[in-house]
Amino acid sequence: MPALNTLLEAVTHFASIENCHEFMIRLRWSDGVVKCPNCGSNRVQYLPNAKVYKCYEKHSRQKFSLKVGTIFEDSPLGLEKRLPSLWLITTCKNGISLWEVHRAIGVSQKTAWFMLHRIRLAMQDEGHGGKLGGTVEVDETYIGGKARNMHKGRKERAMGGKGGGVTGKIRVQGMLQRGGKVRATVIENSKLITLLPNVWKNVEKGSEVQTDEAQANEVLQADYDHEVVNHAIEYVRDNAHTNGLENFWSRLKRSLHGTYVSVESYHLFRYVDEQAFRFNNRGPMRDGDRFTYVMRKIVGKRLTYAELTGKEAETAPLDAEGVIA
Numbered sequence: 001m002p003a004l005n006t007l008l009e010a011v012t013h014f015a016s017i018e019n020c021h022e023f024m025i026r027l028r029w030s031d032g033v034v035k036c037p038n039c040g041s042n043r044v045q046y047l048p049n050a051k052v053y054k055c056y057e058k059h060s061r062q063k064f065s066l067k068v069g070t071i072f073e074d075s076p077l078g079l080e081k082r083l084p085s086l087w088l089i090t091t092c093k094n095g096i097s098l099w100e101v102h103r104a105i106g107v108s109q110k111t112a113w114f115m116l117h118r119i120r121l122a123m124q125d126e127g128h129g130g131k132l133g134g135t136v137e138v139d140e141t142y143i144g145g146k147a148r149n150m151h152k153g154r155k156e157r158a159m160g161g162k163g164g165g166v167t168g169k170i171r172v173q174g175m176l177q178r179g180g181k182v183r184a185t186v187i188e189n190s191k192l193i194t195l196l197p198n199v200w201k202n203v204e205k206g207s208e209v210q211t212d213e214a215q216a217n218e219v220l221q222a223d224y225d226h227e228v229v230n231h232a233i234e235y236v237r238d239n240a241h242t243n244g245l246e247n248f249w250s251r252l253k254r255s256l257h258g259t260y261v262s263v264e265s266y267h268l269f270r271y272v273d274e275q276a277f278r279f280n281n282r283g284p285m286r287d288g289d290r291f292t293y294v295m296r297k298i299v300g301k302r303l304t305y306a307e308l309t310g311k312e313a314e315t316a317p318l319d320a321e322g323v324i325a
Contacts, residue, residue: 004288010087020079024066027295037069070298071118081105086119090294091287094255120270122297123277133204135178138211139245144169170265175202176244181280186269210240248279
């Protein structure tokens with residue numbers, strides 16, 4: 001496959017279904033030999049009329065497409081539309097809205113929404129990079145609209161009829177290795193019992209951890225070289241600050257407020273994962289390399305529409321005691 005560096009090159013190249021197939025084959029099987037995703041046999045043949053492969057081993061699902069076993073499985077949408085969409089979401093700094101995808105490639109808004117969430121699944125960090133170390137910034141932020149801008153009914157739902165400030169907003173905890181990668185997680189609350197285990201899980205003990213003056217951060221001194229910056233007085237003291245994470249929060253909120261505009265709370269973690277991927281793979285990595293890297297992560301992952309919309313539990317079969325089977 002020729003090196004692709006621009007959107008125009010990607011759209012032109014993937015307009016050919018043959019090029020899409022060649023790319024997917026090289027992506028999934030480094031030797032270029034297609035193998036059955038069900039049994040692993042290479043005794044397969046391409047059926048050009050049906051545009052699928054057939055495995056000649058004896059098992060139930062002999063016919064398969066190149067999308068089987070990936071985030072694209074069970075989707076009638078062709079690769080010539082899916083691959084340029086994946087290019088867009090991985091290379092646009094602030095993401096791309098479903099409306100833009102809907103207009104750009106000629107699919108319904110529902111299809112664009114589902115497709116983008118499947119791509120976000122591939123962008124998730126599998127957590128194989130080990131723990132963060134060195135100097136690590138730890139901070140939390142709050143996602144949500146300002147109460148004074150909300151409709152009365154929505155304000156009451158968000159705030160439970162009382163409170164203000166951060167009431168009704170969603171909390172996100174982040175950890176950034178200075179000069180390295182960021183990890184961000186949607187959390188239920190800002191209590192110590194929630195924050196501390198996340199730090200233990202993601203940051204190597206003995207590292208230098210830098211936080212703001214939040215009281216919950218005081219106990220970090222037992223396991224880490226803890227530096228505190230009191231934002232009421234200063235934002236930087238020598239080399240102690242959380243400005244790297246503030247940069248990430250700014251990028252995240254810019255995409256949420258400017259591109260996606262309205263994000264439901266139960267889907268927020270997907271947008272956080274998307275922005276974390278983009279932040280961690282910025283810099284010298286070219287658009288074509290970033291696109292290929294995400295494509296290598298589509299195998300072995302699955303997201304159904306029922307699961308995405310929360311209807312999977314409603315339609316799942318129940319056993320004799322009424323428990324989901």
